[in-house]
Amino acid sequence: MGILELTRRSLVGTLGAFAAGPRVLFAGGAAHARDHLLDAQWLATAGVEGGFAPVVLSPDFAATPVGAGAQRLHWVEPSPDGRTAVAVARRPGTTAVLFDRRAGSVLATFEPGEGRVFSGHGRFIDGGRRFLAVEIGREDGAGVVTRRVVEAGFAIEAEWASSGIGPHDMLPAGDALIVANGGIEPHTPEALGAEIAGSGIARLDPSSGAVRSVAALSEDLASLSLRHLTSGADGFTVVAAQDLLADGIARPLLHAVEGEGLRAFDAPDEAWRSLRTYVGSVALDASGAYVAAASPRGNRVALWRRDGRYIGSLPLVDGCGLAPTREAGQFLATSGLGETVLIGTHGEDVGVIARRAGGPRYDNHAVLVA
Template identity: 80%
Template sequence: MGIFDLSRRSLLRRLGGLAVTPRVLFGGAAHAQDHAQDHALEAEWLATAGVAGGFAPVVLAPDRTATAVGSGTQRMHWVEPSPDGRTAVAVARRPGTSAVLFDRRAGTVLAEFEPGEGRVFSGHGRFIEGGRRFLAVEIERASGQGIVTRRVVEADFAIEAEWASAGIGPHDMLPVGDALIVANGGIEPHTPEALGAEVAGASVALIDALSGATRAVIALEEDLASLSLRHLAGTPDGLTVLAAQDLLADGVARPLVYAVEEGRLRAFDAPEEEWRGLRTYVGSVAVDASGAYVAAASPRGNRVAVWRRDGRFIGSLTLVDGCGLAPTRAAGQFLATSGLGEVALIGVDDEGVGVIARRQQPMRFDNHATLVLM
């Protein structure tokens, strides 16, 4: 664990930890207009961050200036923009018990909803059916078993169906065609449960999006069993990439980025020193607008690494405590954010990777960033 990761976790503790009363997290929707912006926000990306007094969803403008929306006591993690072109949902990270719907133009919180009884959110969710339904990844407190809930947006995100995620400790989930790909992380690295553990028990499950039936479960080979499978990104033409974290810090250079293919996980290629440089931890993964390049960020390793979509390694660069990653609207570009408030624009081609521009913001960004829909 590096000094910058310790700073991030210490900050989270100082800012209030994780509450268990989500209904008052942001003061309720009735007070939303009290905190409206004096002008409409132009959202190019969405993120979450630690801000003065707590945590908040964040709207990032095309010039990469950032505006926080509300403030609460639970650490927000992933932000999912709705296809309606106006709203988005920020989901609290495990063991979070709140998700927040907000207006990304007005900068106001509209509503909140909770996980199912006896469960916590894992930090991720996705809109489906043109924004009429929302899928959330949840974890049973007692057993660690995963649940995917399907919620009706117009019914205040009420649960209409739920299915087993076919694994323990699910973290991220991605709709692909008529299926859902769920990254069941197993034991989460750098938690009390991970002390002394050598097998994460992770898997990738393919679930039918209509019935919830499990179509397939893919596990890593025995020599990679210490990896926790955590984050997903994809392209419209079917590429799905997966990022991992390692329970073990034994000096073995295990691959931490994979392509999800039918019946198997294909490791991306990189020199051993590059895998070691990620310090056993990839906190975010993204694919550029062209679908040609894949980026992975490690706040522990203070770097962003980039590959071609076929898994060929291109290069890496330093970004201290950098974790959030999202494509821009241009081919060969990524937005990256850091726990120290930096927002960087990264450019890549087949020959290398570099920083195009940097901007500092007065907040500490969490693990993810998202490009909004037009």
């Protein structure tokens, strides 16, 4: 059955108030516990009444917020334990929230190192026993990766330089830890008049933090800030960019991380321009054959084949969150208008399989849970 046929189907107080202090587990949890377990298939963050919260999405796209606080949350990282997850506040946030994704309760919060803020991203490692967080110095923008012990209340046991300024995302891929150092962040006061972002992709040793390589873009792409990452089971990694310049030049906003270099994805100039200099989220499908990128500024979601060949796009107003489903060629997309959309491709076209409106104001990201 083709994608065009499938599109005709429908599918039926402050984060500080969460906790007494950093790295202190609640006795019994502070949020309202539910009398039934949630059926979590995806996790996201969203604006809700009373602030911002992690959100649990069920297979039918029903959304259940967990708690609420004042700091805007960004990425959610599910733990391999099958029960908990961590939502990290975006820059200049200073709180990360550990919550029970099945019971729908907040368990703890923790903070960045002294003088730093979170960049919005973190990853569990070592089977969920440790957590890596990306942090940024308040004064100089220098990047730090902290390694934290979960059972010790996410206490920092080691930290390494990210080998760049303004790091945003980070993930283990293959035998390396990949860090996207974004440099100057677009659409900030610091970006006013700037033409060179100073971004790069650092490959670090995952046990010691030693720098293995740093890949930078060519001079004609120096205005791109490298920000979000996605990686497949085989280590194939893609980084998405945002452009400091709005000069009408169609610059590629997706790049494959290959060894110590970067390979730009292909698309017609008008396709790049339709993203309006901004990709806010990127994801690989379950098969690793397709890559999706969302632009809330361009109000579009675009798809590529793994080799960088462009497939097509479809409109989604203020759409940014992206996650794979368990089916090849399918993605969940979320929007700031409260819409969830199931998108599919067979490699030749892009279509909508199902959609649901009436959810919360979803933020940048969504993630599939195991």
